[in-house]
Each structure stands twice: as structure tokens, then as C-alpha cells.
Amino acid sequence: MVMSVQQTVQMAQRPAKTKPTKPAIDWRGRLLDRAPFLVACLMLALIVGIYGSLQSGVFSLDELNLDTAAAMTLMLAATGQTIVLLRGGIDLSIGGMISLGTVIAATRFTDDASTTALWALIILALGFLIGALNGLLISLLKLQPFLVTLATWSILNGIAMIILPTDGGSIPSWWVGFASAQLLGLTSPVWMLLALLLFWWWFRATRVGIAIQATGSNEKSAFLSGVSIARVNLVTYGLSGLFAAGAALFLVTQTGAGSPTIGKDYILPSVAAAVIGGVSLFGGRGHLAGTLIGAFVLTLIGNLVFVLHVSSYWQPVASGVILLLSVLASSVAEKAARNRAQ
Amino acid sequence: MSAFLARNRLIVLAYAGMLALLLVTALFSPGFLSVSNMRSTVVLAAFVGIVALGQTFVIIGGGIDLSVPWVLNSAAIIMALLCGGQDLPLVWVMPLLLAGGAFIGLINGIGVAQFGVPPIIMTLATNVILQGLILVLTGGSPTPSAPALIQFLSVGRLSGFPVIALIWLALTLVATLLLSKAAFGRHLYALGTSATVAEFSGVPTARTTILTYVISGLTAAFAGMLLTGYSGQAYLGMGDAYLFTSIAAVAIGGASILGGSGHYLGTVAGAMVLTILTGLLPALNLSSGALLIVYGAVILLTVSIGSETFAGLGGRLRRKEG
Numbered sequence: 001m002v003m004s005v006q007q008t009v010q011m012a013q014r015p016a017k018t019k020p021t022k023p024a025i026d027w028r029g030r031l032l033d034r035a036p037f038l039v040a041c042l043m044l045a046l047i048v049g050i051y052g053s054l055q056s057g058v059f060s061l062d063e064l065n066l067d068t069a070a071a072m073t074l075m076l077a078a079t080g081q082t083i084v085l086l087r088g089g090i091d092l093s094i095g096g097m098i099s100l101g102t103v104i105a106a107t108r109f110t111d112d113a114s115t116t117a118l119w120a121l122i123i124l125a126l127g128f129l130i131g132a133l134n135g136l137l138i139s140l141l142k143l144q145p146f147l148v149t150l151a152t153w154s155i156l157n158g159i160a161m162i163i164l165p166t167d168g169g170s171i172p173s174w175w176v177g178f179a180s181a182q183l184l185g186l187t188s189p190v191w192m193l194l195a196l197l198l199f200w201w202w203f204r205a206t207r208v209g210i211a212i213q214a215t216g217s218n219e220k221s222a223f224l225s226g227v228s229i230a231r232v233n234l235v236t237y238g239l240s241g242l243f244a245a246g247a248a249l250f251l252v253t254q255t256g257a258g259s260p261t262i263g264k265d266y267i268l269p270s271v272a273a274a275v276i277g278g279v280s281l282f283g284g285r286g287h288l289a290g291t292l293i294g295a296f297v298l299t300l301i302g303n304l305v306f307v308l309h310v311s312s313y314w315q316p317v318a319s320g321v322i323l324l325l326s327v328l329a330s331s332v333a334e335k336a337a338r339n340r341a342q
Numbered sequence: 343m344s345a346f347l348a349r350n351r352l353i354v355l356a357y358a359g360m361l362a363l364l365l366v367t368a369l370f371s372p373g374f375l376s377v378s379n380m381r382s383t384v385v386l387a388a389f390v391g392i393v394a395l396g397q398t399f400v401i402i403g404g405g406i407d408l409s410v411p412w413v414l415n416s417a418a419i420i421m422a423l424l425c426g427g428q429d430l431p432l433v434w435v436m437p438l439l440l441a442g443g444a445f446i447g448l449i450n451g452i453g454v455a456q457f458g459v460p461p462i463i464m465t466l467a468t469n470v471i472l473q474g475l476i477l478v479l480t481g482g483s484p485t486p487s488a489p490a491l492i493q494f495l496s497v498g499r500l501s502g503f504p505v506i507a508l509i510w511l512a513l514t515l516v517a518t519l520l521l522s523k524a525a526f527g528r529h530l531y532a533l534g535t536s537a538t539v540a541e542f543s544g545v546p547t548a549r550t551t552i553l554t555y556v557i558s559g560l561t562a563a564f565a566g567m568l569l570t571g572y573s574g575q576a577y578l579g580m581g582d583a584y585l586f587t588s589i590a591a592v593a594i595g596g597a598s599i600l601g602g603s604g605h606y607l608g609t610v611a612g613a614m615v616l617t618i619l620t621g622l623l624p625a626l627n628l629s630s631g632a633l634l635i636v637y638g639a640v641i642l643l644t645v646s647i648g649s650e651t652f653a654g655l656g657g658r659l660r661r662k663e664g
Contacts (some may be wrong), residue, residue, distance in 0.1 A: 025422060067493075070433065085532055090462070092502045101613075115403070132377075134589035137642070141645075141646050141648050141649045142649050143645050143646065144598075144599045144600060144645070146406075146599050147593050147641060147645045148642065148645070150589065150590070150593075150638075150641060151637075151638040151639070151641040151642040151645070152638060152642075153638070154586070154634045154635070154637045154638035154641070155634065155638035155639065155642075156633050156638075157631075157634050158630075158632060158633065158634030158635035158636075158637075158638065159635065160631070161629065161631030161632035161634065162629060163629060164627070164631065165631070184514075199503040212497050239577035252452075260631070268408070271462065271463075272463070272466065273461075275463055281460040281462065281463065282460075311477075311481070313474055313477035313478040313481075313482070313628070314474060314478060315474065316470040316471070316473050316474035316477070317470070317471050317474030317478070318465040318474075319470060320469075320474065321471065321583050323463060323466070323467045324453070324463075324464075324467045326461075327456060327459050327460070327463045327464075327467075329461065331457055331459060335458070336658070
């Protein structure tokens with residue numbers, strides 16, 4: 001009722017103003033909206049700039065291939081995390097899924113291509129199913145994603161430790177070689193990066209993609225618009241598990257072995273990469289391109305620390321500071337946008 | 343009595359679970375209920391319980407503190423370095439490090455309350471920054487052994503009781519008074535239930551939020567020093583396990599991760615449950631992998647019992663009262 005009165009007042013006032021003009025494009029508003037993403041781009045440019053001025057041959061295809069390979073595991077994990085964050089949730093279980101994926105690969109992959117391919121498919125299917133189970137628990141029992149995925153992280157990690165108690169096992173060399181396979185001068189990780197962007201360009205406009213983002217912005221209005229929240233949760237966490245499994249399959253090309261504990265190194269960095277890239281933890285806002293840039297930023301800090309000849313222990317300090325700076329930038333931009341709206 | 347049960351259903355359940363677990367454990371390994379074993383279980387649970395004290399306050403206020411591991415680890419390492427195995431420096435080192443822990447909490451709280459940074463990100467950032475700084479400081483090398491006084495606090499006994507258990511008991515009393523009797527406690531529950539409503543009701547939300555993180559910084563730093571005494575030495579990574587266990591203890595103790603509910607008395611039971619489980623599995627000849635699976639299952643079970651779907655009678659009684 002109050003709203004409608006205000007609207008009537010506004011409508012009554014409008015003709016009293018100057019003649020109606022074509023609505024101008026709100027450039028400042030758009031800029032503010034994209035500020036976190038732009039800050040991430042700026043950071044990446046800065047890091048690459050410094051790196052490039054200290055090290056020769058940074059602006060080459062070789063360097064691109066190398067850095068993308070180094071960042072790809074995080075990128076895959078963070079892609080799943082981005083989908084969950086857009087839904088307004090969080091997935092800590094990807095750590096367990098990544099560990100589980102690497103130990104299954106390290107104990108089951110053989111030189112026989114068809115066996116290995118079958119197990120790779122099983123790992124991916126397992127990732128989707130376990131993720132979907134997270135989603136099911138969250139919607140059926142109305143549980144908090146943080147605690148559900150904390151619990152499943154622990155369970156998956158435990159299973160991984162039972163399958164392979166310590167780092168080890170072996171990955172067939174042909175699977176390891178996949179990460180350095182080239183096409184048109186670009187290695188497969190770079191092609192995977194392009195594929196991820198292509199996937200996103202397609203996915204965000206699909207019915208499911210739209211439903212996930214709508215639910216993340218406002219669960220109630222999404223539900224009232226006919227979105228099945230249970231199905232959204234199922235797909236959201238299922239995809240997160242699927243991408244975590246994909247991350248595991250890629251990770252073993254880099255390590256050549258399985259590890260029951262390696263996954264935990266990707267849980268919070270995957271959230272950090274998304275947040276640096278401008279994805280909101282409150283759901284509904286963000287873009288995979290930002291996340292991928294965030295993953296590059298986090299990976300390249302390591303290179304930067306190396307060429308600056310300082311202790312590698314500065315790397316976590318730098319990534320923490322960058323994380324804080326970017327989240328402060330987005331919170332300032334968000335405040336400015338809110339002030340404009342009022 | 344029934345009203346008490348309805349209001350504190352989850353806390354009562356946590357204690358019931360703890361007792362059941364004790365009985366089951368005693369069945370499988372008869373020596374488990376012996377005085378010496380119970381003593382060592384309580385000592386181990388005290389470390390989880392002290393770290394989880396701050397975590398409880400933060401979670402009731404609707405936040406989360408991921409900076410616990412390296413606040414704990416930093417306090418442990420710096421204490422060992424500054425004391426060099428001597429007792430005397432503790433006179434100024436302990437207050438200094440407690441202040442340091444409180445300061446990190448202050449930064450976390452200001453970031454969350456004043457700048458609107460999501461707690462997960464704010465505390466994650468301070469955690470990795472501290473981790474890096476400590477690594478730079480020590481260069482990854484081990485530190486001198488713990489002063490004897492700290493060892494006494496964590497493994498010593500006073501007329502048969504472990505000193506740390508007495509410390510834990512005292513802290514539990516303080517936390518209970520803060521939550522149940524002080525204005526701060528009422529503010530905290532109001533803040534966790536709805537920050538907006540609390541703000542409009544005149545609750546100093548920013549100050550209350552900041553205070554929860556300060557408490558968490560304090561308890562993590564304190565636990566770090568005590569843990570150094572327990573293991574005889576400070577080492578890198580000694581706090582890592584406490585991120586999971588502190589949150590798990592709070593969750594098992596019946597607090598909602600959304601804030602506004604729960605009590606430190608529940609967390610105490612949660613810390614005991616986690617520690618008894620750690621002792622149970624070797625008795626059953628199970629691996630550490632199995633322990634992680636059981637941890638996960640217990641968390642899932644307790645949060646399911648606490649969820650709306652399972653709220654059942656207790657929830658209905660509560661609604662009638664309200």
C-alpha cells in the first residue's frame with residue numbers, strides 16, 4: 001500500500017518536470033556494477049606488467065601455456081564454486097572430491113586407454129552424484145550448505161585416505177602427456193580455458209543457468225516465479241562436484257600421482273578466485289570470466305614472488321592482501337551503487 | 343522442566359550423545375573409562391573447547407572465524423621464540439600475545455562490521471596473511487621448546503585435576519555468564535537472529551560483532567600457547583586441524599551456523615564428542631580415514647536433528663511459547 005502511494009506521488013510529479021527525454025545510458029551505474037570485475041582485470045594487468053618487466057619472454061605463447069596449465073586445476077574447481085556462489089551457497093566438499101578423484105585415478109588408471117577412459121568417466125559421474133547428494137541434503141532437510149559440505153568434505157576425504165593412505169600411486173604417462181598436447185601452438189589447458197568461457201557463455205543463458213542466478217538473487221521470488229529450488233540445488237551442487245572431479249583429473253597430469261589430502265588446498269582458494277573476480281558471496285552476481293582472472297591472479301603471484309627474488313613465503317601474504325583489496329573494492333562499489341539508487 | 347528441554351533440546355541432545363558415546367566406547371574398550379584415560383580425553387578436548395569458545399561467540403553472532411588456525415599457530419611460535427625456553431619472559435609475552443590475538447580479531451571485526459566484508463573472506467585473508475608472515479619470520483625452521491610454566495598449564499595437575507581442565511572450567515563459567523547473564527549476550531543473540539532488527543532496537547551491532555571476533559582471537563592465541571606446552575614445542579601447521587574441529591564442535595553443540603542460537607555449554611559437549619570419537623577409533627582398530635568419515639557423519643546427523651524438518655515437538659512447543 002505504501003509503495004503504491006509513493007508511486008502515485010511520483011507519477012503525479014513527473015509531468016511537472018521538464019519534457020520527457022530519451023533515458024540516458026547510466027554509464028556510472030554500469031561502471032559501478034562492473035567495478036569488482038574491472039579491478040580484477042586491473043590487478044591482473046599490473047601483475048603481468050611487473051612480471052613482464054622483470055622477466056624476459058613473458059609475453060609469449062610458451063608462457064601462456066605454462067601459466068594456464070599451472071592455473072587450470074584451480075580454474076576448474078573455481079568454475080564449480082562460481083556456480084554455487086551464484087546460487088548463494090558455498091561448496092567446501094570440492095576438497096574431498098578432488099582428493100578422492102586423484103586417488104581413484106592413481107590406483108585405477110592403467111596403460112590401457114579404454115579402462116582409463118572408463119574410470120575417468122566414473123570419477124566424473126561420481127563427482128556429479130556426490131554433488132547432487134549435497135544439493136539434495138540441503139533442500140530436503142533445509143540444511144546450511146556450509147555445514148553439509150563441511151561434513152561431506154570430511155567423509156570424502158576419509159574415503160580417499162582409505163583408498164590411498166599416503167601420496168602415491170601412478171598415473172600413466174599418456175594421461176600426463178595430455179596436459180602438454182598441442183594444437184595450433186596452444187596446449188590443451190589453454191583450449192580448456194576457452195572451452196570454459198564458451199561453456200559459460202552458453203550455460204548462463206540456459207533455463208538452468210538463469211534459474212540458478214535468479215535463486216541466488218532472491219530465493220523467494222524465484223520460487224514464486226515457478227523455479228523448483230530443489231532442482232536448482234541438485235544441479236548447482238552436482239555441477240560443482242562434476243567440475244571438482246574434472247579438476248582432479250587435470251591435477252593428476254600435473255602431479256603424476258594421487259594424494260588423499262591435496263584437495264583442501266583448493267577449497268578456499270576457489271572461493272578466493274571467484275571473489276577476486278567480482279563474484280558476490282551473497283549470490284546472483286558475478287561472471288565466470290572474473291573467476292578465471294582471479295585464478296590467474298592467484299597463480300601469477302607465485303611467479304611474481306619468484307622473479308622478485310623474495311622468499312616464497314610472501315606468496316600467501318600477497319594473496320591475502322589482494323583478496324582483501326578486491327573485496328574492499330567491491331564493497332565500496334556496492335555501497336556507492338546503493339547510495340545512487342536511493 | 344519441559345520448557346527448559348524444549349528451549350535447549352539440541353544442547354541436551356549433545357550431552358546425551360556424549361554419554362551414549364562414552365558407554366559405547368567403554369563397551370568396546372574397557373579401559374576407556376579409567377581415570378587416566380578420561381583425564382587425557384578431557385585435556386585433549388580442552389584445546390578444542392578453548393578454540394571453539396571464540397568460534398561459538400562468532401557463530402552465534404552470525405559470522406564465522408577461519409583465521410583461528412594461524413592466530414593459534416602465530417601465538418605458539420612467537421611465544422616459543424620470545425621465551426627461548428625460559429619462564430620469566432612469559433610475564434610480558436603472554437599478555438602481549440593475547441593482545442596480539444585480540445588485535446587480529448579487532449581487524450577481522452572491523453572488516454566485517456564496518457566495511458561489510460563477508461566474514462569468510464575477511465578471516466580467510468587474515469589467516470593466509472598471518473601464515474605467510476610467520477613462515478617469513480621463521481624461515482620454516484623449528485622453534486625452541488616450550489617454557490616449563492606453559493607445560494605445567496597444559497599437562498600439569500592440581501590435586502589430581504589437570505590444570506587445563508580447571509582453566510577450561512573457568513572459561514566455561516565466564517562464557518556462560520557472558521551469554522546468559524550479561525547485556526552483551528542478549529545483544530549477541532539479537533544480532534545473530536536479525537542484524538537489521540537488532541540495529542533498529544538499539545543494539546550496538548558493530549561493537550557486538552567486533553567483540554565476538556576479538557574474543558575468538560583471544561581464545562585462539564591462548565590455545566596456541568597452551569598447545570605449545572602440550573606438545574613441548576611450537577611447529578608450523580599445528581593450528582590447521584582446529585579450523586575444522588572448532589566449527590564442528592559448535593555445530594555438534596547445537597548452534598545454528600546462521601547465528602542467533604546455541605550456547606557455549608553445547609560446544610563443550612561438542613568438543614567432548616569429537617575427542618571421544620578420536621579415542622574410540624583406535625580402540626575399534628579403525629584408520630584415520632574412518633575417523634574423518636565418522637566426523638562427517640556425526641556433523642550431518644546433528645545438523646539434521648537441528649533442522650526445521652526434524653524440529654518436531656521441541657519446535658512446536660517453542661512456537662507456542664513465542
